[in-house]
Amino acid sequence: MxxxxxxxxxxxxxxxxxxxxxxxxxxxxxxxxAVTGLIGPNGAGKTTIFNACTGVxxxxxxxxxxxxxxxxxxxxxxxxxHGLGRTFQRMELFDSMTVAENVxxxxxxxxxxxxxxxxxxxxxxxxxxIATRTKEAMDRCGIAPMMRQRVGDLSTGQRRLVELARAMxxxxxxxxxxxxxxxxxxVETERFGQIISRFVAETGIGILLVEHDMALVSGVCxxxxxxxxxxxxxxxPCAEVLSSETVRAAYLGSDEITVDETxxxxxxx
Amino acid sequence: MxxxxxxxxxxxxxxxxxxSRRALMRVGGLVALVIVGLLLTAAFSVGPYVVTxxxxxxxxxxxxxxxxxxxxxxxxxxxxxxxQAAASAYVFYSFRDTVGLPWPVAALFAVILxxxxxxxxxxxxxxxxTGASAAMKVVATxxxxxxxxxxxxxxxxxxxxxxxxxxxxxxxxxxxxxxxxSQIIVFAxxxxxxxxxxxxxxxxxxxxxxxxxxxxxxxxxxEATNPVVVRRYxxxxxxxxxxxxxxxxxxxxxxxxxxxxxxxxxxxxAAAVGAFSSLPITLxxxxxIGITMNVxxxxxxxxxxxxxxxLYTQIPFLVLVAALLIVPKARLIxxxxxxxxxxxxxxxxxxxxxLTGALAGIGLAVAIPFIVExxxxxxxTTGLGFAVVLISLGLLLWTSGQISxxxxxxxxxxxxxxxxxxxxxxxWLAALAAAVLVAVAAGGLAAIPSFRLSGVYLAVAxxxxxxxxxxxxxxxxxxxxxxxxxxxxxxxxxGINATSDRAYYFLALVVAGLCxxxxxxxxxxxxxxxxxxxxxxxxxxxxxxxxxxxxRLYVFGAAAGLAAVGxxxxxxxxxxxxxxxxxxxxxxxxxxxxxxLAICGSQPIASPVIAAFLFxxxxxxxxxxxxWFSKYEGVFFGFGxxxxxxxxxxxxxxxxxxxxxxxxxxxxxxxxxxxMRPPVRVSSQGSHP
Numbered sequence: 001m002x003x004x005x006x007x008x009x010x011x012x013x014x015x016x017x018x019x020x021x022x023x024x025x026x027x028x029x030x031x032x033x034a035v036t037g038l039i040g041p042n043g044a045g046k047t048t049i050f051n052a053c054t055g056v057x058x059x060x061x062x063x064x065x066x067x068x069x070x071x072x073x074x075x076x077x078x079x080x081x082h083g084l085g086r087t088f089q090r091m092e093l094f095d096s097m098t099v100a101e102n103v104x105x106x107x108x109x110x111x112x113x114x115x116x117x118x119x120x121x122x123x124x125x126x127x128x129x130i131a132t133r134t135k136e137a138m139d140r141c142g143i144a145p146m147m148r149q150r151v152g153d154l155s156t157g158q159r160r161l162v163e164l165a166r167a168m169x170x171x172x173x174x175x176x177x178x179x180x181x182x183x184x185x186x187v188e189t190e191r192f193g194q195i196i197s198r199f200v201a202e203t204g205i206g207i208l209l210v211e212h213d214m215a216l217v218s219g220v221c222x223x224x225x226x227x228x229x230x231x232x233x234x235x236x237p238c239a240e241v242l243s244s245e246t247v248r249a250a251y252l253g254s255d256e257i258t259v260d261e262t263x264x265x266x267x268x269x
Numbered sequence: 270m271x272x273x274x275x276x277x278x279x280x281x282x283x284x285x286x287x288x289s290r291r292a293l294m295r296v297g298g299l300v301a302l303v304i305v306g307l308l309l310t311a312a313f314s315v316g317p318y319v320v321t322x323x324x325x326x327x328x329x330x331x332x333x334x335x336x337x338x339x340x341x342x343x344x345x346x347x348x349x350x351x352x353q354a355a356a357s358a359y360v361f362y363s364f365r366d367t368v369g370l371p372w373p374v375a376a377l378f379a380v381i382l383x384x385x386x387x388x389x390x391x392x393x394x395x396x397x398x399t400g401a402s403a404a405m406k407v408v409a410t411x412x413x414x415x416x417x418x419x420x421x422x423x424x425x426x427x428x429x430x431x432x433x434x435x436x437x438x439x440x441x442x443x444x445x446x447x448x449x450x451s452q453i454i455v456f457a458x459x460x461x462x463x464x465x466x467x468x469x470x471x472x473x474x475x476x477x478x479x480x481x482x483x484x485x486x487x488x489x490x491x492e493a494t495n496p497v498v499v500r501r502y503x504x505x506x507x508x509x510x511x512x513x514x515x516x517x518x519x520x521x522x523x524x525x526x527x528x529x530x531x532x533x534x535x536x537x538x539a540a541a542v543g544a545f546s547s548l549p550i551t552l553x554x555x556x557x558i559g560i561t562m563n564v565x566x567x568x569x570x571x572x573x574x575x576x577x578x579x580l581y582t583q584i585p586f587l588v589l590v591a592a593l594l595i596v597p598k599a600r601l602i603x604x605x606x607x608x609x610x611x612x613x614x615x616x617x618x619x620x621x622x623x624l625t626g627a628l629a630g631i632g633l634a635v636a637i638p639f640i641v642e643x644x645x646x647x648x649x650t651t652g653l654g655f656a657v658v659l660i661s662l663g664l665l666l667w668t669s670g671q672i673s674x675x676x677x678x679x680x681x682x683x684x685x686x687x688x689x690x691x692x693x694x695x696x697w698l699a700a701l702a703a704a705v706l707v708a709v710a711a712g713g714l715a716a717i718p719s720f721r722l723s724g725v726y727l728a729v730a731x732x733x734x735x736x737x738x739x740x741x742x743x744x745x746x747x748x749x750x751x752x753x754x755x756x757x758x759x760x761x762x763x764g765i766n767a768t769s770d771r772a773y774y775f776l777a778l779v780v781a782g783l784c785x786x787x788x789x790x791x792x793x794x795x796x797x798x799x800x801x802x803x804x805x806x807x808x809x810x811x812x813x814x815x816x817x818x819x820x821r822l823y824v825f826g827a828a829a830g831l832a833a834v835g836x837x838x839x840x841x842x843x844x845x846x847x848x849x850x851x852x853x854x855x856x857x858x859x860x861x862x863x864x865x866l867a868i869c870g871s872q873p874i875a876s877p878v879i880a881a882f883l884f885x886x887x888x889x890x891x892x893x894x895x896x897w898f899s900k901y902e903g904v905f906f907g908f909g910x911x912x913x914x915x916x917x918x919x920x921x922x923x924x925x926x927x928x929x930x931x932x933x934x935x936x937x938x939x940x941x942x943x944x945m946r947p948p949v950r951v952s953s954q955g956s957h958p
Contacts, residue, residue, distance in 0.1 A: 054812060081814035092809035094802045105802050106813045112799060113814035119823060122795040170813055 005032040005205045006067025006083070008053070008174050013062035015045070015052045015230075022048045024230045025062065030223075032174070032206040035196060037221035037238070039211065041251060045230040046210040047089050050176045054086050055079050066174055081113035083173030087163045087180055089210075095152035099143055099162050102151050104134040106166035130169075137169035141195055156183030160192075168199055175207045181216050193219045218242060226250065316446035318563040324452035326559025327459035328517045330552045332536035333543075334462055335510030340545050342479045342503035343395040346725040348410040348732075351533030352417035353508065354515025355526040357383040359425050361516050362432060362524055372435040376516055384512030388504040394911070395500065397918030403724030405914045407672055408867040412910035414530065415864045418857075419903025421526040429525040436520075455517055462510065463552040470548070479503050527850070527857075534736065535559075537729060538588035544600040554592075558585055575744055575751060583740050589733040590718075598721050615667065615871040630878070634778055638771045645889050646770045651842045651853075652885040653777040654680075657784045657835030659866050659877030659884075661828040664788055666863075667871040668797065669824045670804030671719055672728040674859050675735030676832050679715075681854035682708045682738075683833020684840040685748040688755030697760030704837055705830040712829025719821040723807075732860075739856045743848030753847040757840040777838045784831055785874045791827065792873060800824055861903065864910035 008030040015023040023045040030036035038046050051057040053064050055076040064071045064079075071079045080086075094102050107130045112119045122130075138144040141161045146154070151162055160180055167175055177196070181189045193216050200207060211217050217224065217238070224241040226234040228250040234241060241247055306319070332350055340346050347353075357379045364375035394413075398406050436451035470476040478499045514536075515529070522528055535558050543551035565581035572578040593601075618626070638646050658680050665671045683704040690700035718730035743749050759768040760776070767776040791797050799820050802810045807817045839853050840846035848854055865884045869876040887893045888902065898905075 056808070075811075075816075076808075077811045077814055077816045080812050086812055088808075088812075092806040092812065094805040094809065096805055097801065101798070105798055105810075108795060108798060109802065109810050109813035109815035112795060113816060116816075116819060119796050119799055119815065119819055120794070166809075166813070 003204060005173050005203070006069075007031050008084070008206060008208060009063075009065040010049070010053060011063045011065075013049060013052055013064070014060045015048050015057060016060045022230050023052065026227070026230070026232050027062075028208075028225045028232070028235070030174070030206050030208040033200060033204045034222045035200055035207045035209055035220045037209050037211065037217045037224035037241075038227065039214075039217060039224060039241075039251075040227035040233075043229075044227040046227055047178055048230075049227075050086060050178050050208075050210065053079075053176060054084060077113060080172075081110065083171075084176070085167045085170055085172030085174070086176040087167050087178055089178040089182070091156075091159050091163050093151050093159055093163060093166075096150070098148050098150055099154070100134060100138065100147040102162050103137055103143075103165045103169050104130050106170035107133045110170045110172075133169040133171070137165040140168060140199065141165040142191070157185065157188045160184060164192075164195070172205065174205060176210075177207055178210045179212065180209070181211060181213045189213055189216050190219075192216065196220050214242070315564050315567060316444065318567050319560050320446055320448050320452060322560030322563035323556055324449075324455050324559070325521070325563065326556035327455045328514045329533075329535040329539055329559060330459040330555035331462060331510045331514040331517070332533055333539040333551045333555050334459075334466060334548060335507035335514070336536055336540050337543065337545055337548060337551055338466065338479075338510070339391070339395075339504055339507035340540075342500060342507075343392075343399075345391075345395045345398060345406055345410065346545075346729065347391070347413075347507075347511075348407070348728075349413035349417060350511050350536060351530040352414050352421070352526060353383060353387060353511050354518065354533060355421055355524065355529035356387075356417055357512035357515035358432070358519040358524045358529070359421055359430075359526075361519065362425075362430055365435070366432075376435075379516060380509055380512045383515075384509035385505055387512070388508035389501070391508060392497075392501050392504040394915055395504065396497070397915035399918060401914065401918060403728075404666055404670065404672055405867075407674075407725055407728040408863060408910055409914035411674070411860050412864045412867070412907045412914065414907070415861050415903045416907025416911065418526050418530065419901055419907060423900045423904070425524070425526075427525075427527070429523040429528065431523050432519040434520040436517075451520075458513070458517075459552060459555075463548050466506075467548050475499065475502060530857075531736070532585075534589060534733070535562075535585035537733070538585040538592065541589050541592035541596065541729065544596050546600070554588070558588055576741060579740070579744075583737065586733050586736045586740065590730060590737060593718055593722060593726060593730045593733070601722070601726055615873070615876075626875070630875075631782070635775075638774050643770065646774050647842050648886055648889050650770070650774045650777045651839055652881045653774075653781045654835045654838030654840075654842070655862070655885050656878050656881035657781050657838060658832045659835075659862060659880045660784060660788055660874060661831035661835065662862060662866055663871070663873055663877050664791070664800075664831070665824060665828045666866070667876075668792060668804065668873065669800035669820070670723075671821065671824060672724070672731065673715070673825075673828065674728055674732040674863065675715060675738065675856070676828070676862060677836075677854050677856065677859040678735040678738040679708045679712060679829040679832035680836025680839065681743065681748065681846070681848055682711050682829075683836035684757060684846040684854065685755050685848075686833070687837045688757050688840070688846055691758050692756065697758075697762060701834065701837055704833045708829040708833030708836075709826040712825040712827070713822055715829065716822045716825035719825065720818045732856075735856045735859055739848060739850065739854075743854075749846065749848040753849060755840075755846045757837065757844050757846050759841055759844060773841060777841070780834060780838060784834055788831070788873055796820070796823060861906060864906045867913050868906065868909040 010029075011027045013023055013026045014021065026045070026049060028036070028038070038049065040046055048057065052059045053071075055071070055074060055078075059072065062072075066079075066082060066084050069082060071082060071084060074082065094105060097105070108122070111122070111126050111130070135144070138147060141164055143158065143161050143165055146158065151159060154162065160183060164177070164180055167177075180196075181192050184192060196207060196209075197220050199205075209217070209221060221238055224236065224238055225232060226241060226244075226247050233250055234244050234246050236244070332354060336347055336350050360382055361372075361375050361379040364370045364378050365372050368375070370378070394409060398409055401409075434451065436454055438449050438451060440447040440449045441453075442448075470479065478496075479502070518529070518532065522532065535555065538558055539551050539555035542554035542557075543549075562581050562584045565584065569578055569581055637649055641649065658676055661679070662673060662676045665673050665676075686707040687700045687704040690703045691697065695703065715731060715734050718734070719727050722730055744751060744753070749755055759773050761767065762776065765772070767773050792800075799810065799815055802815075803817055803820050810820070811817055836846075836854065846854065850856060862880070862884065865880045866877060869880040869883070883906075888899055892898070893902075
């Protein structure tokens with residue numbers, strides 16, 4: 001039976017860097033059990049929203065809620081231990097470790113946050129749980145065959161999968177994925193979309209996806225938010241967004257946005 | 270619309286001059302500060318001390334400006350500025366006093382040899398360190414300190430060389446205070462240098478390029494600016510400033526490299542207040558440090574309490590540590606942090622190889638008291654103590670990616686606490702436990718800077734922490750006291766008398782072995798995995814819920830506890846402990862140990878054991894047992910550590926990067942050049958050109 005997972009609710013989020021308003025009163029709702037897209041040109045503020053949601057940069061207004069819990073005042077580690085997980089646009093991996101060690105350290109770090117002394121030692125049950133989660137996540141992402149390889153030696157696409165597997169192995173309630181397909185080829189991206197869709201269907205957790213690859217976005221997202229210059233300029237179901245004049249103007253100038261033009265979209269972004 | 274230039278006057282779009290409001294406020298603030306300063310000086314009658322303080326501060330400012338300039342442009346924090354300045358003063362002394370040249374010529378030679386020629390060497394080292402990890406950057410400049418200190422004391426001896434003044438000493442009288450010509454010259458030099466550098470950075474193409482070169486030399490090359498030339502200018506100017514400051518300091522202090530190393534912490538402090546970036550704030554901070562030290566020396570001159578009487582000498586260390594704890598984290602930008610090569614993990618060996626090696630090592634260690642001369646057993650026991658301290662340093666550096674330059678301070682805390690506990694009648698084991706606990710608490714305190722600092726800033730903070738402990742706490746009753754002596758008895762444990770040298774060696778071997786096993790266990794535990802993760806990516810660890818502040822607290826505590834055990838073992842050899850800077854617990858040993866450990870690799874146990882052998886034991890064997898080696902051992906350690914730090918960069922250079930960067934080329938410009946070549950004619954037969 002699928003566990004009921006919380007929604008992510010962001011309201012009036014504002015982030016400033018000195019005098020620059022990078023994110024201006026952005027509100028969005030990402031439902032559990034679905035993949036919600038967050039798109040926009042480079043510099044639109046997508047990653048800044050992720051950083052603000054996870055406490056990497058401070059918010060200057062608004063709220064971030066995971067289910068009923070307000071995460072606004074918590075540190076990055078506390079937000080993660082409350083179930084808000086993420087991946088990074090510039091991958092943050094443990095390069096000196098193997099693939100299996102990388103994936104296992106996700107749930108291990110999560111469990112270490114329970115008590116101050118939880119960092120010291122690990123119970124036998126926890127060890128078993130970590131091993132199960134690690135194996136499942138590696139199988140899910142198809143990286144089990146390379147489990148003994150050092151992550152620093154892998155290609156970008158393989159590293160993306162390791163980062164995704166680590167996030168999937170950790171018992172998060174909601175995931176923020178930041179451009180997870182950048183550096184992947186067409187076949188890898190297609191497989192990536194299948195992995196995400198299957199994971200959401202099986203676990204019921206929600207995903208907020210920042211992505212430039214419109215083929216991936218249109219394939220997995222049920223609802224899309226469009227950001228430009230820190231402002232939310234459009235939102236709606238996938239088809240509506242793809243046919244919107246406003247989105248086309250922001251993203252591509254006046255050209256029509258189609259799924260077939262994904263390469264062009266990516267290059268413009 | 271006028272630009273937001275920080276200069277007082279700027280041109281708007283029409284070319285007309287406008288006054289920057291922000292700059293006007295700054296100038297107003299500065300004027301107000303000067304007026305308040307003058308009023309306070311008059312009220313407390315400290316005019317002469319303020320004048321001397323301004324002159325001293327000017328010298329610190331010159332060095333700090335050199336430090337900031339090179340850090341801004343290369344990302345290398347030059348720990349060796351004190352040694353470099355001392356080298357300059359020694360060369361000046363040689364040419365002026367030994368050769369008999371006129372002082373301007375001697376000074377010019379010193380600046381050319383140490384400032385300019387030295388800058389070429391430093392620029393090369395900085396280039397090879399581009400992309401090196403923060404730990405290796407620290408190791409490289411620390412190695413330079415060790416190398417230069419050894420060379421200079423080897424050539425010129427350890428005694429302070431008295432040096433007569435060379436600048437005019439005729440003075441003018443102003444508001445009842447005599448201001449010497451030398452003081453005016455030094456002050457004008459510092460202020461002029463700051464204004465000149467400030468304008469240079471803001472207004473000249475080369476100055477702007479210096480900002481860019483650390484972050485992206487390739488992009489700079491694309492703009493037809495040779496990054497190597499830019500870096501050479503920066504190192505040239507910075508090194509000359511440091512060299513000149515060394516000359517100016519000589520008449521007041523005499524020439525002694527160990528004194529210079531400490532005095533130049535003032536420059537570190539001033540640069541830290543300016544967030545290692547702002548030149549005017551650095552200048553103001555250096556002046557502030559100079560004035561405060563001089564005024565306090567007057568006000569505290571009658572104090573009978575040793576700590577209070579000497580407090581003024583600690584101002585630079587206090588400023589350094591306080592600035593690193595207070596300056597907003599966002600302002601402490603880690604220069605050149607992009608595209609950093611991660612430290613390679615230590616090579617893992619198959620279990621049979623490890624077991625065989627461990628058994629052979631243990632067998633050899635057990636046999637040592639029976640195969641070496643009895644007089645040398647104590648040297649091996651001290652080596653075991655240092656091995657434990659080095660294991661603790663390795664745990665911090667190689668496992669968790671934290672840098673500590675105060676490890677011997679933790680060892681000293683351990684030794685002194687142990688001495689106090691045994692003096693109070695505690696049994697040996699209980700006293701050892703107390704030593705560990707107190708050191709763990711001190712380690713927790715030292716971990717606080719690591720909550721907000723990493724890399725080079727953490728290294729600087731721990732360096733300051735170690736110096737503060739040495740100068741402020743070592744002489745108090747809490748540690749070694751005014752007498753600088755604490756008795757460290759050897760035990761009778763479980764009915765076994767360990768008071769003889771051989772028995773004490775075996776006790777030390779057992780304790781060191783237990784420490785090694787504890788570290789192996791820790792590395793294999795959850796904490797060990799978190800530490801390795803933190804070394805690679807603290808952000809990833811936090812994004813999965815782990816509180817890395819807690820992780821840092823634990824690792825600093827564990828390392829301090831281990832170092833305390835090492836300290837007790839070391840002190841037990843002589844059955845006494847003291848805190849003299851030249852003794853085993855002196856701050857400089859923390860620096861040397863880092864260099865020696867870097868030479869020996871990153872294995873958690875084997876590397877520290879080999880490092881301890883090199884540091885402590887090798888000197889009893891030929892050809893290292895002669896006076897020449899003990900005089901110049903720092904040269905070997907420094908050169909070795911420097912070679913280890915720069916070797917990966919040198920390998921990359923030989924692969925072609927160096928030539929490309931020197932020519933101002935990059936792969937992108939090469940492609941452009943290729944694209945602009947006339948098309949190659951292909952013969953009609955279709956053969957390849």
